[in-house]
Amino acid sequence: MKLAVIGSAGQVGQEFSKLVDADQLVLLTRDQVDITDSASVEACVEKTDAEVIVNLAAFHDVNGCEDDAQKAFQVNALGAYHVATAAAKHGRKVVFFSSDYVFGQDASRDKPYFENDPVGPLSVYGASKVSGEQLVAVAAADHLVIRASSLFGVTTSKKGWTFPEMIMQRAQSGQPLKVVNDQYMSPTYTKDLVSTVLSLIKANATGIVHVSNADGCTWYDFAKETLKLAGIDYEIEPCGSDAFPSKASRPCYSRLDSERLAKFDVPEPRHWREGLQAYLVEKGVI
Numbered sequence: 001m002k003l004a005v006i007g008s009a010g011q012v013g014q015e016f017s018k019l020v021d022a023d024q025l026v027l028l029t030r031d032q033v034d035i036t037d038s039a040s041v042e043a044c045v046e047k048t049d050a051e052v053i054v055n056l057a058a059f060h061d062v063n064g065c066e067d068d069a070q071k072a073f074q075v076n077a078l079g080a081y082h083v084a085t086a087a088a089k090h091g092r093k094v095v096f097f098s099s100d101y102v103f104g105q106d107a108s109r110d111k112p113y114f115e116n117d118p119v120g121p122l123s124v125y126g127a128s129k130v131s132g133e134q135l136v137a138v139a140a141a142d143h144l145v146i147r148a149s150s151l152f153g154v155t156t157s158k159k160g161w162t163f164p165e166m167i168m169q170r171a172q173s174g175q176p177l178k179v180v181n182d183q184y185m186s187p188t189y190t191k192d193l194v195s196t197v198l199s200l201i202k203a204n205a206t207g208i209v210h211v212s213n214a215d216g217c218t219w220y221d222f223a224k225e226t227l228k229l230a231g232i233d234y235e236i237e238p239c240g241s242d243a244f245p246s247k248a249s250r251p252c253y254s255r256l257d258s259e260r261l262a263k264f265d266v267p268e269p270r271h272w273r274e275g276l277q278a279y280l281v282e283k284g285v286i
Helices: 011-019 038-047 062-067 069-089 124-139 163-172 190-202 219-230 272-283
Strands: 003-006 025-028 052-055 093-099 143-148 178-180 207-210 237-239
Touching: 003 011, 003 038, 011 025, 011 190, 038 069, 052 069, 062 069, 062 124, 069 093, 069 124, 093 124, 093 190, 124 143, 143 190, 163 219, 163 272, 178 219, 190 272, 219 272
Parallel strands: 003 025, 003 052, 052 093, 093 143, 143 207, 178 237
Antiparallel strands: none
């Protein structure tokens, strides 16, 4: 099955390049298609022979979304609608990537979020992703919405680093390390994420599916495990989120779990510690 990946230069997009044969993949960047322009999207989808359109194009800067809500909704909501509309018109399946940030308003939450739990974003970014999910569902019957969380992988994001890499670099350079211990999430190894998504596509899955490595932890726990597995003996100071003021509010609990992977006979990704270890092996750290 041939896939067209919009936003292929990003962190997740490059994982598709590693896991899918080149002759079954059409890689599309912003220079080739602007998802905020419906005509650009229509022309791109019309000419591709891919059976599945994967939309990874997004405005991910959570604080930036607070500063520019119009751009956040143009890209993450209206752009997603343009892609889904064109995909449906030409008989293609559409895959849209969303986020655990669609949750967070329940401050007392202490159990994982499943696909049917009510959304409640705390930020413009989260709200724009909720809108994107809803518009994709309206535009295309054959849609798959993937909610993922706290991504890390050998291929970095536009920031130029991922969380484990940043933790190791700061420890090795002797910089003070303070990490929040009041935000609980599901670390997700991008290689496991894309592998699971490919299995869902093969199973012709539709609707919303949560994909993250099993279990969850705080960012502090994640940092400690990173240094432990990497064999780096360095002290990390736990702290509250108030130590890092931010324009955007972040969920204090956004761990994801899935009731729908089993429906499509797709295995849950391995435990996040195993994913972290595999990441460190792939990166050549251990």
